[in-house]
Amino acid sequence: MFKKILIANRGEIAVRIIRACRESGIKSVAVYSEADETSLHLKMADEKVCIGPPVSAKSYLNMESIIKAAKETCADAIHPGYGYLAEVEEFAKMCDEQGIVFIGPTPHNLSLAGDKIAGKKIMEEAGVPVIPSSPGGVGSIDEAKSFCNEIGYPVMIKASGGGGGRGIRVCQNEEDLLEEFPVAKMEARAAFGNDELYIEKFITQPRHIEFQILADKSGKVIHLGERECTIQRRYQKLIEEAPSPGLTPALRKAMGDAAIKAAEAIQYFNAGTVEFLLDKDGKFYFIEINSRIQVEHPVTELTTGIDLVKEQIRLSSGETLDYSFDDLNIKGWAIECRINAEDPEKNFLPSPGTVEEYHPPGGFGVRLDTHLYQGYELPIYYDSLIAKLISYDTTRNGAISVMKRALEEFRVYPLKTTIPLYLQVMDDPHFIEGKFDTSFIEKFLPEEDEDDDDDD
Amino acid sequence: MAETSGKRIEVRAAMSGVFYRKPAPEEPAYVEVGTVVKKKQILALLETMKVFQKIKSPANGKVVEIVAEEETPLKDGDLIFILEAE
Numbered sequence: 001m002f003k004k005i006l007i008a009n010r011g012e013i014a015v016r017i018i019r020a021c022r023e024s025g026i027k028s029v030a031v032y033s034e035a036d037e038t039s040l041h042l043k044m045a046d047e048k049v050c051i052g053p054p055v056s057a058k059s060y061l062n063m064e065s066i067i068k069a070a071k072e073t074c075a076d077a078i079h080p081g082y083g084y085l086a087e088v089e090e091f092a093k094m095c096d097e098q099g100i101v102f103i104g105p106t107p108h109n110l111s112l113a114g115d116k117i118a119g120k121k122i123m124e125e126a127g128v129p130v131i132p133s134s135p136g137g138v139g140s141i142d143e144a145k146s147f148c149n150e151i152g153y154p155v156m157i158k159a160s161g162g163g164g165g166r167g168i169r170v171c172q173n174e175e176d177l178l179e180e181f182p183v184a185k186m187e188a189r190a191a192f193g194n195d196e197l198y199i200e201k202f203i204t205q206p207r208h209i210e211f212q213i214l215a216d217k218s219g220k221v222i223h224l225g226e227r228e229c230t231i232q233r234r235y236q237k238l239i240e241e242a243p244s245p246g247l248t249p250a251l252r253k254a255m256g257d258a259a260i261k262a263a264e265a266i267q268y269f270n271a272g273t274v275e276f277l278l279d280k281d282g283k284f285y286f287i288e289i290n291s292r293i294q295v296e297h298p299v300t301e302l303t304t305g306i307d308l309v310k311e312q313i314r315l316s317s318g319e320t321l322d323y324s325f326d327d328l329n330i331k332g333w334a335i336e337c338r339i340n341a342e343d344p345e346k347n348f349l350p351s352p353g354t355v356e357e358y359h360p361p362g363g364f365g366v367r368l369d370t371h372l373y374q375g376y377e378l379p380i381y382y383d384s385l386i387a388k389l390i391s392y393d394t395t396r397n398g399a400i401s402v403m404k405r406a407l408e409e410f411r412v413y414p415l416k417t418t419i420p421l422y423l424q425v426m427d428d429p430h431f432i433e434g435k436f437d438t439s440f441i442e443k444f445l446p447e448e449d450e451d452d453d454d455d456d
Numbered sequence: 457m458a459e460t461s462g463k464r465i466e467v468r469a470a471m472s473g474v475f476y477r478k479p480a481p482e483e484p485a486y487v488e489v490g491t492v493v494k495k496k497q498i499l500a501l502l503e504t505m506k507v508f509q510k511i512k513s514p515a516n517g518k519v520v521e522i523v524a525e526e527e528t529p530l531k532d533g534d535l536i537f538i539l540e541a542e
Contacts, residue, residue: 054529055474341505349471349507349509350504350506350507352472352504378505380473380505381474381505382506384505
């Protein structure tokens, strides 16, 4: 087992990892930027090293500086957390070369997980369902017609040169396709200088479901059940839960098997997440593998009783998995709300400031992962996640009641946060019923003005 | 965001954040001293907790002074630009 781990991250996840180290009897090294001199993770770690100026590119993303800190403090492993260097192949390789264990997947895993096209091909070959799409550009309307008949409507026409949601047209039937295809081609030429189009199946009212996996060095892969991550705003997850109210035991089994197959197909190692879209008819499609510990990992921990960060450390030190999903005593329901320092009245713009009054929620069924404390000033340089509030109870309704009570208790005056939004969601009849898709949160948000020309 | 006093217009930070004059390191600045600007034209960017906001010109006019320094942290209300109204 490792003697000392350097945590190459900040905020709540650094605190989370230091706690796992303490419980495991492993010394911890915190690294920090000049803007984080008062951050909680420094107070909790055994040692601390400043790795650069406030801007992340020069500190938390500074590979040389972090490796140097690990060498100086004689750390034998680095835990990257999520974000920053967690999925950077080059960093994992650098650790290997320096004889420091990178607590995470192999560099090869990271390179494949980062390449969506290659990844999709490997999954298709392994028999994992992927979103059907044309293998390349679709030149003529006849070609488009025959491909759409093959995969079935609705479909999306996308510009090969486009991105960020631009140049996408949804066609419900062949009539739409005949009308939209030529226009999309013209538009693509005008907007991207490239009129190549491709076609992808459009997933109606999808849910975002992901499976937590663990894999040891011998190649054994297990899953730890699913997380429901459908409630998102601009592709950012807001509320996650485990299990998902949208899965049947049969579907859970099928998706869990597919998740394991996906991980095995790339000889995955350590903790990871296989993400799927689930359509309203119960068909699921692989999206990608996230090769890191995820923000929402606590909901899995509460329902399985497995400490995922400790498992990451244990697996990286060469130990093996001697259990699988069926051995886990999965119990109860967990819900996580990501509390961001954002102002709901100003279109959820970040809202930095100093915590003058801090009252964290507690009591039965409440877990709070945070780096906040009374008097803490939020740096302007880093993202706005200030706390993850997780509730747990034997039933979903119970977990909702605990969450409501905990949200009401939570006070971080005078910061503006997303707490009021989550209180509304917990009272929403569709949320309570567990019936929602990825568009759910829109009804709670002000209408967006694309050009944000409204402010002055 | 702005206060008008005669022909002189002050553009101030609407919240704290890091000030950027360019859309990307290798690209030219949005405006220089002397640039003639239209109302709502982008003058610079302000990054707060990884979210970028556009700082827009409150009026038609000309940039007279760029007070804030590139890539430095600003506080809510700090003076960024002085413009001269058309």
